Amino acid sequence: MSSHHHSHQGHHHGHSHEVGHGRAFVIGIALNLAFVAIEAAYGFIADSMALLSDAGHNLSDVLGLAIAWGAAILARRAPNDRYTYGLRPSSILAALLNALLLMVAVGGIVWESVERLIEPAPVMAGTMMVVAGIGIVVNGFTAFLFMGGHHDLNIRGAFLHMVADAAVSLGVVLGGFAILWTGAGWIDPVLSLVIAAVIVWGTWDLLKQSLRLSLHGVPPGIAMADVKEFLAARPGVARVHHVHVWAISTTQNALTAHLVMPQGHPGDRFLADTRHDLKERFGIDHVTLQIEIHAPHGRDRGGECPLDHGDDHPDHHREGHNHGGHPHDDGASHLAP
Secondary structure, three states, X not given: OEEEEOOOOOOOOOHHHHHHOHHHHHHHHHHHHHHHHHHXXXXXXXXXXXXXXHHHHHHHHHHHHHHHHHHHHHOOOOOOOOOEEEEOOHHHHHHHHHHHHHHHHHHHHHHHHHHHHHOOOOOOHHHXXXXXXXXXXXXXXXXXXXXXXXXXXXXXXHHHHHHHHHHHHHHHHHHHHHXXXXXXXXXXXXXXXXXXXXXXXXXXXXXXXXXXHHOOOOOOOOOHHHHHHHHHOOOOOOEEEEEEEEEOOOOOXXXXXXXXXXXXXXXXXXXXXXXXXXXXXXXXXXXXXXEEOOOHHHOOHHHOOHHHOOOOOOHHHHOOOOOOOOOOOOOOOOOOO
């Protein structure tokens, strides 16, 4: 005997921040495109590898902003029969693609910088400093537009790109001053390598988190042991099994779990309170709970889930695996948060 409960009360999809950042994306993309054109032109004029590296990095960020904006728009698409979560997962893919784009940009910067170290060239340090100074203003202002979106990995990726760009531009200004002071041309390619290191440092966490979410890993900040302990401690729960937690988007997390409750179905109030507490304590806002009165078909075997084993495990050949891999023999009602 089982029942699924899914409640839509208080279900927050995080759309407001996506809508609110639409203007930020437009302004950020326009400003950075204009700056990339200026920086690349003066990079060639000044023969500055640092400026050209920063221009390439900024160009990748323009593409990154466009991807993030597109994902924010797609995330507002309503669910349908083909995409039952809508297109919200696109925000995860956008964050991952942004991180990968930055890593590709780093590879290009390092390659060109090493070549410049091998064959040094004179640099117009004054021009380099002025253009990079403009970059500090442009990137700093764009980062400011995205300051309120840290809870969204997609928006956070855009913010980190702009902060990194502002820091890089500051480094280019300081490098130009050092070249003027010492006359050492090698400072320019070395500065480019430092820029590459800064980008990797700022992007690594974004890459790890977006990759984890794209593989349906447990979202950062949620400890599975704590979630299971919380569910097991609910009144009337004898055992918890088949627990899965994953990210629907960069702002929404989901959970499915089986609760064995020998005393019978606890009622809708229990389910609503459990959903509310999962939202407040763990940030899980889409919850599906299956209530079981006894071990299904007498072969629960301690609550192991077929998903916990490889595809060659015998359970995959003997058991159906619908809705998380669990055989259902009766009707189900959905109460989704």
